[in-house]
Amino acid sequence: MINITQNQLRQLYEIDDYLWLEETIKLLKTKDLDNLDLDNLIEELESLGRNELNKVRSLLKQIIIHILLLEYWQDEYDRNCSHWEGEIIAFRYDLNHSLTTSLKNKLILELEEIYQLSRKLVSKKARLSSNLFPENCPYSLEQLLDDNWYPEK
Structure with missing residues (x-):
């Protein structure tokens, strides 16, 4: 498995938000919290709630x-x-x-x-x-x- 960094994940969010979501889910499942793009994750969760x-x-x-x-x-x-x-x-x-x-x-x-x-x-x-x-x-x-x-x- 290739590890994606937080910066790469942030860039991915701007290019392909669905792929960003898949990668974020992988990070969450493996509990790799250090590489999460927290700002965009929070934004997406707030949007989901709205x-x-x-x-x-x-x-x-x-x-x-x-x-x-x-x-x-x-x-x-x-x-x-x-x-x-x-x-x-x-x-x-x-x-x-x-x-x-x-x-x-x-x-x-x-x-x-x-x-x-x-x-x-x-x-x-x-x-x-x-x-x-x-x-x-x-x-x-x-x-x-x-x-x-x-x-x-």
């Missing part, structure tokens, strides 16, 4: 959007309710399989902000007055994640 958080935020936003469409867009209900319910099922599945305890806690803290964005998007998409929707999020995270929960009509 991507995971953004993914679960986006999935929750989509659930709320479709719940709002289902509950408030009366003119399109008969034509689209099955589609919206199907989307809710798919987004819930993906979200429930992506959540960790810490990501769930972050979503609890951000639920109101995500609701406000969803409310704005549905208002624009459906051309419905934002006054039609509750001002604050009427749903709990548990309801939004529950495969069997839908708003009452």
Whole structure:
């Protein structure tokens, strides 16, 4: 096995980040911590965390959007309710399989902000007055994640 130095690893990161990742994994597996490119490793781990958080935020936003469409867009209900319910099922599945305890806690803290964005998007998409929707999020995270929960009509 050829040993790669920290400087070589840093240069590799600029040229081929996938190969950099493979080499970094090798160093970690062999516990060769002295040759790790820690600055770029930290950057990549932070990016990974942001991507995971953004993914679960986006999935929750989509659930709320479709719940709002289902509950408030009366003119399109008969034509689209099955589609919206199907989307809710798919987004819930993906979200429930992506959540960790810490990501769930972050979503609890951000639920109101995500609701406000969803409310704005549905208002624009459906051309419905934002006054039609509750001002604050009427749903709990548990309801939004529950495969069997839908708003009452």
